[in-house]
Amino acid sequence: MWGIELKRNSDITLSRQIYLNLRTKILEGYLKPGESLPSTRELSRILGISRNTACEAYDMLLAEAFTESRQGSPTRVAEGLQLEPTTPALPKLNRVEPPQAAFRADFRTGQPDLRRFPQHQWLQLLHQSAPEIPLSQWGYSGPQGLLQLREEIAAWLLRSRGIKVHPQDIYITAGATQALHLLADLLCNDGQEILVEDPGHTGMIHALQGKGIPIRPVPVDKHGLQTEHLNGQGAAAIYVTPSHQFPLGGILPALRRTALVRQVREYEQYIIEDDYDSEFRYSGGPIAPLYSMDPERVIYVGTFSKTLFPALRIGYVILPHQLQAQWRYLRTHADVQNPLFEQAALAQYLQSRKFDRHVQQMRKLYGQRRKILLETLAEVWGSKWIPWGDAAGLHLAVEFPGMSFDMEFVRQAKEAGILVTPAEYHSLNKGLHQDKLLLGYGHLEAEEIRQGIRLLYDFIHSN
Amino acid sequence: MWGIELKRNSDITLSRQIYLNLRTKILEGYLKPGESLPSTRELSRILGISRNTACEAYDMLLAEAFTESRQGSPTRVAEGLQLEPTTPALPKLNRVEPPQAAFRADFRTGQPDLRRFPQHQWLQLLHQSAPEIPLSQWGYSGPQGLLQLREEIAAWLLRSRGIKVHPQDIYITAGATQALHLLADLLCNDGQEILVEDPGHTGMIHALQGKGIPIRPVPVDKHGLQTEHLNGQGAAAIYVTPSHQFPLGGILPALRRTALVRQVREYEQYIIEDDYDSEFRYSGGPIAPLYSMDPERVIYVGTFSKTLFPALRIGYVILPHQLQAQWRYLRTHADVQNPLFEQAALAQYLQSRKFDRHVQQMRKLYGQRRKILLETLAEVWGSKWIPWGDAAGLHLAVEFPGMSFDMEFVRQAKEAGILVTPAEYHSLNKGLHQDKLLLGYGHLEAEEIRQGIRLLYDFIHSN
Numbered sequence: 001m002w003g004i005e006l007k008r009n010s011d012i013t014l015s016r017q018i019y020l021n022l023r024t025k026i027l028e029g030y031l032k033p034g035e036s037l038p039s040t041r042e043l044s045r046i047l048g049i050s051r052n053t054a055c056e057a058y059d060m061l062l063a064e065a066f067t068e069s070r071q072g073s074p075t076r077v078a079e080g081l082q083l084e085p086t087t088p089a090l091p092k093l094n095r096v097e098p099p100q101a102a103f104r105a106d107f108r109t110g111q112p113d114l115r116r117f118p119q120h121q122w123l124q125l126l127h128q129s130a131p132e133i134p135l136s137q138w139g140y141s142g143p144q145g146l147l148q149l150r151e152e153i154a155a156w157l158l159r160s161r162g163i164k165v166h167p168q169d170i171y172i173t174a175g176a177t178q179a180l181h182l183l184a185d186l187l188c189n190d191g192q193e194i195l196v197e198d199p200g201h202t203g204m205i206h207a208l209q210g211k212g213i214p215i216r217p218v219p220v221d222k223h224g225l226q227t228e229h230l231n232g233q234g235a236a237a238i239y240v241t242p243s244h245q246f247p248l249g250g251i252l253p254a255l256r257r258t259a260l261v262r263q264v265r266e267y268e269q270y271i272i273e274d275d276y277d278s279e280f281r282y283s284g285g286p287i288a289p290l291y292s293m294d295p296e297r298v299i300y301v302g303t304f305s306k307t308l309f310p311a312l313r314i315g316y317v318i319l320p321h322q323l324q325a326q327w328r329y330l331r332t333h334a335d336v337q338n339p340l341f342e343q344a345a346l347a348q349y350l351q352s353r354k355f356d357r358h359v360q361q362m363r364k365l366y367g368q369r370r371k372i373l374l375e376t377l378a379e380v381w382g383s384k385w386i387p388w389g390d391a392a393g394l395h396l397a398v399e400f401p402g403m404s405f406d407m408e409f410v411r412q413a414k415e416a417g418i419l420v421t422p423a424e425y426h427s428l429n430k431g432l433h434q435d436k437l438l439l440g441y442g443h444l445e446a447e448e449i450r451q452g453i454r455l456l457y458d459f460i461h462s463n
Numbered sequence: 464m465w466g467i468e469l470k471r472n473s474d475i476t477l478s479r480q481i482y483l484n485l486r487t488k489i490l491e492g493y494l495k496p497g498e499s500l501p502s503t504r505e506l507s508r509i510l511g512i513s514r515n516t517a518c519e520a521y522d523m524l525l526a527e528a529f530t531e532s533r534q535g536s537p538t539r540v541a542e543g544l545q546l547e548p549t550t551p552a553l554p555k556l557n558r559v560e561p562p563q564a565a566f567r568a569d570f571r572t573g574q575p576d577l578r579r580f581p582q583h584q585w586l587q588l589l590h591q592s593a594p595e596i597p598l599s600q601w602g603y604s605g606p607q608g609l610l611q612l613r614e615e616i617a618a619w620l621l622r623s624r625g626i627k628v629h630p631q632d633i634y635i636t637a638g639a640t641q642a643l644h645l646l647a648d649l650l651c652n653d654g655q656e657i658l659v660e661d662p663g664h665t666g667m668i669h670a671l672q673g674k675g676i677p678i679r680p681v682p683v684d685k686h687g688l689q690t691e692h693l694n695g696q697g698a699a700a701i702y703v704t705p706s707h708q709f710p711l712g713g714i715l716p717a718l719r720r721t722a723l724v725r726q727v728r729e730y731e732q733y734i735i736e737d738d739y740d741s742e743f744r745y746s747g748g749p750i751a752p753l754y755s756m757d758p759e760r761v762i763y764v765g766t767f768s769k770t771l772f773p774a775l776r777i778g779y780v781i782l783p784h785q786l787q788a789q790w791r792y793l794r795t796h797a798d799v800q801n802p803l804f805e806q807a808a809l810a811q812y813l814q815s816r817k818f819d820r821h822v823q824q825m826r827k828l829y830g831q832r833r834k835i836l837l838e839t840l841a842e843v844w845g846s847k848w849i850p851w852g853d854a855a856g857l858h859l860a861v862e863f864p865g866m867s868f869d870m871e872f873v874r875q876a877k878e879a880g881i882l883v884t885p886a887e888y889h890s891l892n893k894g895l896h897q898d899k900l901l902l903g904y905g906h907l908e909a910e911e912i913r914q915g916i917r918l919l920y921d922f923i924h925s926n
Contacts, residue, residue, distance in 0.1 A: 015748070023751060027721070056747060068855045078717055081717050084728075086760075123594060207796040210796045254489070256527040258544050279760050283526075285476065285478065288483060288523075288527075293490065297549075310602050310603045334640070335798065339637075342804065343801050382510075437720055
């Protein structure tokens with residue numbers, strides 16, 4: 001009777017099972033408006049449950065007014081509750097999580113070598129630093145981020161780049177993408193554009209376009225953004241990667257830097273300086289950021305995704321004073337703040353200088369890998385290739401004169417187990433960089449680089 | 464000579480000090496275009512440094528084209544680099560981090576009791592779960608969140624609410640605010656409105672308004688959203704808190720639930736169901752979510768900020784299938800993904816059922832505190848107050864007939880060391896709830912509640 005089948009060894013309590021069962025019957029119209037339910041005494045007898053359990057189930061139905069109850073009358077089904085059953089809008093197929101693809105040659109860009117990350121050391125720091133966090137920080141502690149971490153970032157910027165930044169001007173982010181996501185809201189009013197490098201980082205450009213921000217491409221040559229093609233009128237900001245242009249690899253020369261700064265001053269715009277991998281420069285130290293030329297007009301975007309690991313999700317922006325109140329508002333209403341423990345661990349990592357040593361070691365390692373990549377290209381391709389850009393970063397842009405790489409090439413390469421990106425993938429005006437491939441090498445061991453280049457050569461020359 | 468003062472015991476290398484010094488002199492015009500720099504041999508002699516150090520400094524200047532160098536000629540300053548010095552746009556005052564205010568009576572809403580959180584247990588889980596995370600997850604692992612955590616959330620939803628959700632339909636977020644931030648972009652096209660409860664959560668409403676989303680208030684009574692005033696035409700979605708209306712505390716009755724579902728079906732809208740604290744219900748179990756009535760039209764927003772602690776920054780949404788691809792795109796371009804370790808620790812916390820026990824304990828504790836609050840109000844205020852809403856959550860809305868609480872009241876109370884929010888603060892149409900205060904009690908010990916209410920009484924009656 002009542003068609004209630006109870007599962008006695010279920011995780012769901014008996015009272016909840018009864019409540020859910022009756023609720024469904026009411027919504028689906030099997031129990032009609034005004035129909036009376038058995039008394040709790042009766043129900044407990046029918047189902048072989050305690051009276052208490054029956055009361056709990058009825059209380060839940062009553063609390064949501066699925067039923068009505070008057071002194072002395074039986075509990076009745078309320079009026080007007082019947083709903084048509086749901087029909088799924090789309091068939092629910094493909095319910096299996098997609099498997100991770102494995103490639104014989106994986107030249108994807110922007111990947112640090114996670115295998116060489118001192119995981120154990122990091123987890124120890126995570127463990128050591130967490131108990132020292134004051135309890136108040138476990139609550140809502142504001143959108144700017146842990147003070148201790150901001151102080152350590154300021155100290156690191158001073159010793160690594162020679163720039164002086166007050167911790168008050170540093171805002172912790174959930175990475176560079178979030179920085180751009182919020183800056184777009186902060187800087188662009190009423191359809192104002194953002195100027196971007198072309199080619200430039202597709203992911204970042206999508207982050208802007210996805211928000212409906214109009215973008216205007218400015219061409220890039222081997223030295224970076226071609227400021228002679230810059231016409232900034234009407235734009236809110238210019239997004240650049242001056243220390244190591246993504247993807248072509250140039251260092252922006254001083255003359256173009258000053259031209260950039262002059263323009264943003266003239267039009268009261270901002271430069272968004274994305275310094276995504278300048279820690280990894282293999283001849284000479286890191287480039288001094290554009291930020292140091294005009295801290296009132298340059299917003300510096302830093303990240304730890306490349307120096308540590310991407311799933312850390314910690315970056316930072318250095319903001320001119322006049323933008324800070326609005327940033328705090330936007331961050332609070334976007335995702336409130338960063339989580340706590342990673343921030344504390346990173347502060348200790350910086351403070352102990354273990355970070356400096358890790359960056360130093362990885363710079364040496366990545367430099368060797370770059371050398372191996374260049375040597376292997378020379379061995380395999382002879383003289384029919386031209387490296388672009390400065391000796392820096394985790395990838396190399398290579399020109400293969402006379403070749404043309406399109407998305408069909410990418411697809412076929414993928415089928416052959418080779419993951420590689422044409423520079424053209426990151427181009428807005430198509431057709432100018434079809435002869436270039438981007439070879440990410442940071443995450444590859446020497447032998448993986450050598451084998452990968454040979455596979456790539458064979459693949460290209462068999463087609 | 465050359466006015467370069469080197470600091471030998473600095474964190475900044477000597478070569479970088481020279482580079483920064485010369486760079487500044489060039490930008491500020493003290494070194495003129497075409498002027499020749501001393502040879503590296505000469506510079507090393509003048510400054511008492513190694514030739515290598517001088518070469519490093521010159522290489523950095525040359526890499527950025529601050530200087531030009533031709534075979535056989537001295538290094539010269541490049542043309543056109545002089546910049547006017549920066550003048551700060553705003554005076555940089557207030558450089559001190561604001562101190563945390565301490566209150567004698569702190570009735571803020573939405574605060575779990577951090578003092579009772581089993582920190583040690585949590586940190587142990589964090590420590591234990593981290594080494595088990597596969598290395599691949601330390602990289603970019605996609606916008607949906609850790610599979611293990613999604614599976615545990617699905618299991619928890621089944622055993623606590625009786626709803627069946629596939630882990631594939633769960634998307635981990637950085638909290639409920641982020642969920643709303645992304646849903647606004649996902650659902651609203653071309654100025655489409657979102658309907659909100661009035662009064663409703665100001666922070667969440669600001670999250671929408673800050674994005675330029677037009678909102679339309681729908682009045683709330685003691686049972687929640689008044690669906691008879693609902694006219695959804697032209698709106699994209701309805702944002703509701705049906706399990707425990709914020710701030711007035713009602714449980715949405717079944718008849719209004721079915722009316723809501725009927726409307727969103729008719730206009731092809733979505734319900735955004737914010738289930739921010741339904742774990743804490745003190746008579747009967749948690750309310751079954753609206754989601755279970757129509758998983759194709761209801762987006763369920765869950766959070767662990769109240770059950771665990773706010774700085775965790777983990778929540779989740781359950782998304783209808785047809786919205787998932789766009790969500791993945793938006794999340795990827797907003798902040799990519801959640802960080803890793805908290806997700807792994809939370810998965811273990813759920814899997815071990817320590818989470819269930821913690822929620823159980825806190826429910827008991829918060830229920831006692833609510834009781835103490837009600838008793839103290841009765842003692843101190845006699846019969847001149849009316850509690851609103853259901854026995855649930857971390858705060859109570861109290862009506863004081865004949866009183867009127869405005870922002871001036873809040874300011875004066877704050878000066879007297881009392882933090883309290885009028886319901887009116889969360890109202891869009893002002894003037895309807897001036898006689899109500901919101902009293903957050905979850906984070907307060909019994910004695911703090913008793914003293915706080917007496918202080919509040921004295922303060923109100925001395926004015």
